[in-house]
Amino acid sequence: MFRDSLKGLDRIFRTEPPEGSVVMVVGKPGTLKSSITHAIISSYLWKHGDEKAMYITIEESEESHRRNMASIGIAVPNNQYFIKDIASFEQEILPEKEDFVPDESYFRLIIKEISRSLGLYSSTNVEGQMKIMALDSLNSFKNLFVMDERMMRYRMQDFFQRLRNKKITSFIIVEGDPEELIPEYFMVDGIIEVGIERSSSQLPRRYLMVRKMRGTAHNMAPYMLEITEDGIEITEPLIGLKNIKG
Amino acid sequence: MTGIKKRRTTIELEESLYKRAKALAVEKDVTLKEIISEALEEKLMREEEKKDAENNDFMDNTLALKIIKEMERFLSREAAILLFRNKCEKRGINPKKITEHIITKDCLESLCNGITYISSVSKKECIEALKKVKERA
Incomplete structure (x- = not known):
């Protein structure tokens, strides 16, 4: 799924991450987290015509995602790639009361609906070959509900485990400074960091680095990331960085 | 697949209720634990249905x-x-x-x-x- 997706990603991944890995894509705003995820997923789907993926968005609408993808040359097989807007869904089911706050029961309901769409409850995958899920982003997902943080982590952990059991490879997008440890780092199998390197002598350069990937042989170096006419491309390693800032 | 998580608990039952439940377990050739679980499951389902009906x-x-x-x-x-x-x-x-x-x-x-x-x-x-x-x- 990874090695032959973005051009040059095989320079970082020497082997494929196991099916069902939960992979966090972390970086500050504007570091192409969503676009990289879309690019990896769509590339995989084009090669596997009988498989499907679900991209769960919270901050942006489906139309906005599709526009952004088109603008950087990412083509997606529409009948295999479902972009689902759960913030809008939540709005549809919330009572119209000004002071109403969605609590843990709404969290459970939304997770249940996502799980149902992914076929996590059935002995077979009801949606037929749903192989990938992406959540964009974990930060905004958590903001949809008012509930105890530890309980939310516990339930997310359980959800991740069910994704692993079903061998659904998942991308969890997190907006933030990759250097700042968050508890969820320990709940995932892999962490891909994306950022922008700013040195005084050169123009800012985007990079991608695999911080961890369980069960996978991979390069630890940061690699330059460029948007070319052919889409997103991994090019040269960034050596001797002093000022990596996501 | 991971199994369903289980939690141990202790409950006190009236002697007669215990005896009736035990007798049913013997009759059905199941454990007392299964009888209690099933009864609790049914009660919870009925309560949910009642709540559903009130709201809907x-x-x-x-x-x-x-x-x-x-x-x-x-x-x-x-x-x-x-x-x-x-x-x-x-x-x-x-x-x-x-x-x-x-x-x-x-x-x-x-x-x-x-x-x-x-x-x-x-x-x-x-x-x-x-x-x-x-x-x-």
């Missing part, structure tokens, strides 16, 4: 019930009921009094908009399915 008295309306049933193909029952009730409220419709004349094409489209935010069913397929329910009513 519109379920007496046959058309509403049929629409919810069809929506359950794409959503859980809980989500289908919430969505249906909200859509009715937002349109100023009393869900108890809906008829096939009140459920317009626009209403069905609005329900399917909500459904397709999360379900992978296409909007067209969703509208067709709900339209058939209305036509059969």
Whole structure:
């Protein structure tokens, strides 16, 4: 799924991450987290015509995602790639009361609906070959509900485990400074960091680095990331960085 | 696959209740634990149904019930009921009094908009399915 997706990603991944890995894509705003995820997923789907993926968005609408993808040359097989807007869904089911706050029961309901769409409850995958899920982003997902943080982590952990059991490879997008440890780092199998390197002598350069990937042989170096006419491309390693800032 | 998580608990039962439950377990050739679990499961289900019925008295309306049933193909029952009730409220419709004349094409489209935010069913397929329910009513 990874090695032959973005051009040059095989320079970082020497082997494929196991099916069902939960992979966090972390970086500050504007570091192409969503676009990289879309690019990896769509590339995989084009090669596997009988498989499907679900991209769960919270901050942006489906139309906005599709526009952004088109603008950087990412083509997606529409009948295999479902972009689902759960913030809008939540709005549809919330009572119209000004002071109403969605609590843990709404969290459970939304997770249940996502799980149902992914076929996590059935002995077979009801949606037929749903192989990938992406959540964009974990930060905004958590903001949809008012509930105890530890309980939310516990339930997310359980959800991740069910994704692993079903061998659904998942991308969890997190907006933030990759250097700042968050508890969820320990709940995932892999962490891909994306950022922008700013040195005084050169123009800012985007990079991608695999911080961890369980069960996978991979390069630890940061690699330059460029948007070319052919889409997103991994090019040269960034050596001797002093000022990596996501 | 990981198994279902279990938790140990201690309960005190009246002697006669214990004896009746034990006798039933022997008769059915199951453990006392299974009898208690099953009884608790049934009680919880009844309470949920009661709560459902209190919150959703519109379920007496046959058309509403049929629409919810069809929506359950794409959503859980809980989500289908919430969505249906909200859509009715937002349109100023009393869900108890809906008829096939009140459920317009626009209403069905609005329900399917909500459904397709999360379900992978296409909007067209969703509208067709709900339209058939209305036509059969």
